[in-house]
Amino acid sequence: MLGSSLDTPNGPDEQDEASIDPRWLGIGLNACERALNEFAYLTVGHPLWPALRRLGIRDDRASGRFLDALQIADVNPSGPGRFDFAAETGLKRSTFAAVVFPVFDDQGETIDVAAWDLDSGALALWRGAACMLGEENICAPRIEHDGLTVHPDALAWLRAGRTGVIILDPARARWRLAEERLVVDDLAFGRRLRDALRLPPPQVFVMANDARRAA
Template sequence: MRLRTLGVHPEIIEQVATCMRVGRVIWLQNGRFSFEEQLPDSHVGVGGDRAFLFLVEASDGQAMDIVAWDPATGRLATWLGEAWALGQNALLQQHTLADSAPLVWRTVPAWLNAGRRGLVVIRLQVAVLHLRGANTLIAEDVPHGRQLKRLSGANGSRIMVPANLMGSGA
């Protein structure tokens, strides 16, 4: 599937070409994936799915995980099980989470169109722990804000929707 058909702007596609790759993956049950090439020889060529691949860095800039994304289904999974969100490294580099208001995007195309500012949650239970210190989270729209509030439970974060995003669908 082409990114342009998903609404990703052409200038964004040029920018992300340096941080994104395409590979064949096998989706595993636990929110993880394996590269098709990692399978035993008898299983290579079983028809792994094409997916976009993103490197996720730790706060020190070192590679920590790879995230696979299937644009046809929106499915996200991690290779090593370390990453909890696309964009988490920028969030973790901030000095204090309490002073920031992270943008939380519902979809990868919305995140890409935002210049990869903010994050897309992959592993909700882990993300809730990391976002615990945020006084405010910024959602895409009101329904997304309600979903974040419901999913974050006792987190206590305020959920806001920027006026320029309200009703835009992202």
């Protein structure tokens, strides 16, 4: 069309190239994105993929974020709730294949990597930077209801397509969720969640002079 050159002055091919996230080319990766790019590989085709399908995990989410798909990596436990990539440590003992995926903050920036063991259901973080999984969903539009769904474990969260959140560190997460309307599927879990996220009362100090005057 005559107007095409005016609407897209650089041409469609050049425009498409300009819109590509440079991280797909290995440019501008942060440490977490670089680790996923180097040590993980796509879930589809891996022997764990049929097991994920049987659990009802299909990884249908298509957010368009870099490295957002579920992947597989060989990992080593490195402490309570933490892991290392086996390809980085070189350790073979206690190595197992885990489902790994990026952890985002509320702005959608990658701040950590999570690893989930299908056999035990254990969930671990690479850097320990996140207090919850799914923090990017706090500000996302909610279609089913106006509350934020809190899942009890990784399996439930992954089955739900990684919508809602999982609380990893209640002491830190309680401040982030203080003004949110939280939704759960189980009454007992809801009570435990309420207690875990209860804000501590403020500390109140009495000035020495006022204390003597009151006496």
